[in-house]
Each structure stands twice: as structure tokens, then as C-alpha cells.
Amino acid sequence: MSDLLKLDNVETHIGQYHILQGVSFEVKKGEVTVLLGRNGAGKTTTLRTIMGLNPASNGSITFKGESIQSLPTYSVAKKGIGYVPEDQGIFAGLTVEENMRVAIQNENEETAKRMEWIINLFPDLKKFWKKPGGLLSGGQKQMLSIARAYVNENELLLIDEPSKGLAPIVVEKVMESILQMKDQTTIVLVEQNFMMASTIGDCFYIIDDGRTVSHGTMKQLKENEEMKRKYLGIA
CATH class of the missing domain: 3.40.50.300 (P-loop containing nucleotide triphosphate hydrolases)
Structure with missing residues (x-):
């Protein structure tokens, strides 16, 4: 490799x-x-x-x-290169959906597939899709932070x-x-x-x-x- x-x-x-x-x-x-x-x-x-x-x-x-x-x-x-910082780095005042949309660099078919995959991986995000990020638990915020980094076609x-x-x-x-x-x-x-x-x-x-x-x-x-x-x- x-x-x-x-x-x-x-x-x-x-x-x-x-x-x-x-x-x-x-x-x-x-x-x-x-x-x-x-x-x-x-x-x-x-x-x-x-x-x-x-x-x-x-x-x-x-x-x-x-x-x-x-x-x-x-x-x-x-x-x-995607980055998930120690402090999670989400936008507390934006909804889960808005946090994800803001993170997307290029809207395309591959991004849509990655979005679907990561939301299925973290069902809590779908559950709180319209809720502000600041209302999520610590674990849910971490899931959102990881999802935001993964949704783009990052190799690392x-x-x-x-x-x-x-x-x-x-x-x-x-x-x-x-x-x-x-x-x-x-x-x-x-x-x-x-x-x-x-x-x-x-x-x-x-x-x-x-x-x-x-x-x-x-x-x-x-x-x-x-x-x-x-x-x-x-x-």
C-alpha cells in the first residue's frame, strides 16, 4: 500500500x-x-x-x-482531508440537516449516496434532523461531527x-x-x-x-x- x-x-x-x-x-x-x-x-x-x-x-x-x-x-x-476536531465543531444554532448541508462541498450523486449511508449509520441524526445541533446529547454531537467530515468524498x-x-x-x-x-x-x-x-x-x-x-x-x-x-x- x-x-x-x-x-x-x-x-x-x-x-x-x-x-x-x-x-x-x-x-x-x-x-x-x-x-x-x-x-x-x-x-x-x-x-x-x-x-x-x-x-x-x-x-x-x-x-x-x-x-x-x-x-x-x-x-x-x-x-x-476531513477533520473531526476534539470539540466536535458543529453549529449549535443550526439544525442537524443544516449542519450537514453546510458541510457539503459539492452536491452530486456520490455525495447523496454518502449522505444516505452515514444517516443510516447514525439513525439518531435522522431522528433529530430538524432539531438544533445544540440540543443533541454529547454522543449525538460526536456522530454529527463525524458525519459532517465523512459526507464529502474525502480520502482521509x-x-x-x-x-x-x-x-x-x-x-x-x-x-x-x-x-x-x-x-x-x-x-x-x-x-x-x-x-x-x-x-x-x-x-x-x-x-x-x-x-x-x-x-x-x-x-x-x-x-x-x-x-x-x-x-x-x-x-
Whole structure:
């Protein structure tokens, strides 16, 4: 499988703070790549840097072999990268339907098919189709956020902490949905819930203090107790 996305020694400054100090990883088409690490390690900043929200100060980011690290966020999105932020990023005052319509870049037959597929995947969205997004539960807002990113013909989805703050039964639903979506698109997942990450992920990269410190298959990580204890705090 070819590299869909590649980061090479990426550094990012936010104000006076040097957050990313050398993040490198490769994303293979058709896989779920999981970014792991303790809180504050730089995982969210990595996704934001890919999207151009926190511009890289050094290193390179390529998508399908094309450099994207100097592009504005809207141009990165148009290349075919969808982003589900940690705070969900929905419009609370718009209905579920309006949230979905606003997210669509191009109205065409393929988009209509994707809309139908994702609504069937998340029946709660259909149930609350005419309700404001702000009235949804935390889990429903997360489903809407994922649906908004998926509805376009994106080849890559960046999903940040989809289980954060959700009840276990809702986490299971979100996990099941991502497992179905991985057959349709490539995913980079930031996730603190190791059970969820290890179930969904094909491979992993661990980020520690703004640097990539380890990588391998998810199977290898599940079997490496020392690494899980050292970098993830899993006893």
C-alpha cells in the first residue's frame, strides 16, 4: 500500500511554545493509523498542523505526494482531508440537516449516496434532523461531527478523541461506526481510550513531548507491556 499522508520531522510553534519538535509518521491508504501519547504530548497539535490551523515551522507534510504544509486550511480540506476536531465543531444554532448541508462541498450523486449511508449509520441524526445541533446529547454531537467530515468524498479523515466525555455504551456505538467507515476511507485517529484504539487501529505511532518515539502494528503494541506503561501509563 502506498503512503497517502507523510509527515517528516514536523515542528510547530504556538506563540513562544515549541509544541511539535520532530513528528514523523506515514499513513497507508486503507488503514487506520492511531496517534497515541499522554495528555499534552502534541497529538491534537499534530492534526491541527496537518490541517494548517497551526502552521508547521519546520519539516514537511505531503498528501498523495504533494506538499501541503504551506496551504491554508480551506485548501487542505479541498484536497480531500476531513477533520473531526476534539470539540466536535458543529453549529449549535443550526439544525442537524443544516449542519450537514453546510458541510457539503459539492452536491452530486456520490455525495447523496454518502449522505444516505452515514444517516443510516447514525439513525439518531435522522431522528433529530430538524432539531438544533445544540440540543443533541454529547454522543449525538460526536456522530454529527463525524458525519459532517465523512459526507464529502474525502480520502482521509482526521478524527480527534471521538470517545472523550462519552458514556461507555455511546463509545461502543462510535467505535462500531468507525469500524464500518474504515472500509470506505483512510483514518488517522487520536484516542486516549486504549481499548477503542487497539480495536480500531491497524498501526500506531506514539508521540511524547512533541516527538515521535515509537511505531509499529497495533498487535505489537498490545503485547508490549513496558511500552504501554512507559508512554501511555497503562499498568
